[in-house]
Amino acid sequence: MSLGYTTATPEMKASVAEMVDRMMKPKVKPDGLSFTMGWDVxxxxxxxxxxxxxxxxxxxxxxxxxxxxxxxxxxxxxxxEEYFDITYDLRFGPPLVQFDAHSLGQPMCTLEMEIVEGAQTVPTRKRNPVRPMPPGWKLRLHDIPLASVRGRISEEGAAVHSDIISSDRPVHFSMTEKETQHVVLGFQLANTSYKLTLVPPATGEPSPMMKALDLPRFEKYVNKYFQDDVHALSYSIASLNNVKRDDSPNLQPVKFQFATFKDHERGILSLFIQVKGGFATGRTQGLQSHWQNQWEDNGIQPIPKRFTASLLLSSNMLHRVLFQQAFKGQGWEATNMSPTNEAENRISATLKKPWTVPEQNYDYDRNSKFHVDGFTLELEKWPLTLTIRQDEPKGSPQVYAHWTIDQDVDWKAHTGIVPLGSGVIKAKFRLCDERDHNQPRRLDCKIRLDDESFGLDMQLNTKVFRMDQGKDHKSEIDFLTWERGMAGLWTQSPNVTLNSVGLGILRATNLLTPGGNSIDFNEEIGIKAPKDFLLVGDVLET
Structure with missing residues (x-):
């Protein structure tokens, strides 16, 4: 996957914004406001x-x-009353797949091929025994089920055949072997009963030789070809492998299924993927009909207009595989606290190591000293709350943080050996909005899309913390010295850094060549987060 785009047209931006807006405020809400049907990707x-x-x-x-x-x-x-031979030699153009909008039990399609050249030969015919056929006729195969098959396509292009699995069943990957699974046209499924029709040219009269064609016999030969001669991988239309990249989180496919979407504008093939460490909650029964209905009910498509590919990453999967692992690597324990039916992702993270603030001493008025005790605090009772939210459908997702830590800190004032006073500073450390300390702070955080994956770059530093105190400045201590003491406390607020984390699934899903990249994601559109994470783009050209 590479980023060929640097800009997006206003029409492209509007199309994505419409999709995001309707996913955030759907007419018919999917479970958990997630559009992935319970699958991870x-x-x-x-x-x-x-x-x-x-x-x-x-x-x-x-x-x-x-x-x-x-x-x-x-x-x-x-x-x-004698028999004579009639021979047909036909050459076909490339096949054209059209998905069926009305297939409910399993994905179905129609395959159409134009007869670009042909000839009818009758050896006993004295004049013109070989007659060319007029172009424009089409061979159409209806009601072809989609299926899956394990195998590979050799360098010479020949297909390697293996068992074909019906599309209404999920496909499990081997956990001990590297393998590639393909979505194919299931001509050779046991229950296949596709229909064949010949479609005449749009204009002109059908030729006598095509009228003379014995259609039942023609169907017999075509059917024989697709039942006996065709290899499943010859008509592979998508593929997925379970090869894990060492430089990415555990997004290794362990199971997948597929479905199609079709409306009056276009057809779409979708691969539903469960990854290692993800959730085994993907819908399998009735996936085809539920997938079609979900988008129809909300007046949108799985891919926004003006794009040819999209990737949906489940909110639940991102929390378990990306966010929790990223926090764990830096000494945190993260919990998914996202509201079920709200368009946001919320993380509650607790630091699993103590926070220590050293004692401080400040001189003032020659012999006077302002002493602030140090402390060590276990932060498990004080979780950090992070919220990822798509405030504007046209904009980028925003990250908000709110962290409240309360601690009583003892202080003393001395002049030489004579104590002047003592007390308690009720320190209230807040990572919060600058004006309203009860509200979260919007962070300068980047959700980054690069040439192979996307990452989350986040860093919190002491400068964004605030510290409220329960009581005003003590008169025993010089005001400026008191302010220095308070600054010394709040600048000791915990530093938080979440290193860049990328997802390598963008290399695993592959349409064009097994093992290669598939989608050129639009860099300016970037990542959207209506609840699930959404990326859009186009399939790379061959």
Whole structure:
């Protein structure tokens, strides 16, 4: 994945903003306000990009795709009552996949191929025994189920065949072997009963030789090809591997399923992925119909208009796999506290190591000294709350922090050996809004999209902390000295740094070539966080 874009047009921004807005305020709320159907990751690709892939593969040799078809059958001469041979030689253009909007039980599609060249040969015909066929006819296969198959495509382009799994069942990856699973057109499924039709050219009269074609026999030969000769991987339209990158969190696919979306504008294929360490809560039964209905009910598509690909990362998965692991590596324990039906992600994090503030002494009025005791505080009772929220659909997600730590600190004042006074500073350390200390502070935090993944860069420092005190300045101590003491306390507030964390799943989902990158995410659009995290872009050109 690389970032080919540097800008986004106003129309592109508006399209994404509309999708984000409706995901934040859906007419029909999905469970937990998550649009991933309980899966960890959903990668979606447009029908157009899939057809571009098939077109490229069709141009390659030895791919096993239907390019030419020859067959011969016999007809009886009515006058002589003798049989003669009729041979058809057909050459097909690249296939065109169209998803079925009405398939509910499992994803279905139609495959259409144009007959770009052909000839009818009748050896016994004295004049013009070979006659060219007019172009424009199309072969259309209806009701083809989608399926999955494990295997690889060799460098020569030949497909390696293995068992085909129906799309209404989730596919589990091996935990001991590296493997690639493909989404394919399931011609060879046991229950496949697709229909075949010949579509004449849009204009002009059908030619006599096509009228003379014995359609049942033609169907027989076409069906024989797709049942016996075609390899499943020849018609692979997407793939996913379980190879884990060492430089990313544990986003290793362990299971996947797929579904399609179709409306009057376009079709979309979506891969639903469960990752290692994620949640085994993905819907499997009725996934196809629920996925279609979810987007129809809310008047949007899985990919915003003017883009051809998207990636949805589940809010729950991000908390467990990304946020919790990132905090743990720096001595924190993070808990997902996100409200179920609110469009925000909320993290409660407790520091698992004590916070120590040393004692301080300040000289004033020659012989006077202002002493502030030090302390060590266990912070498990004082959690930091972080909120990631999409305030504006057109903008970037904002990160807010609120941290309250209360501690009584003893102080004393001395002049030589004579004590002048003592007391308690009721220190209230606050990471908060500058004006309203009861409200969270918006952080200068970047959710970054780079050339292979996205990361979260966050750093809190003492400058953004505030300290309130329960009582006013003590008259026994010089005002400026008191202020120095208070500053000495609040500048000791805990430092918090969350190192950059990236997600390598962007390399795992792959449409064009197994093991390669697939989506060119739009850098200016960046990451959106209606609740799940959303990235949009286009499939890389081959």
């Amino acid at each position: 959903v990668a979606s690709y447009s029908e157009k990009q899939i057809n571009d892939l098939l077109q490229v593969r069709h141009r390659q040799s030895n791919t096993g795709m239907l390019q030419t078809l020859s067959f011969t059958y016999q007809e009886e001469d009515i006058q002589t």
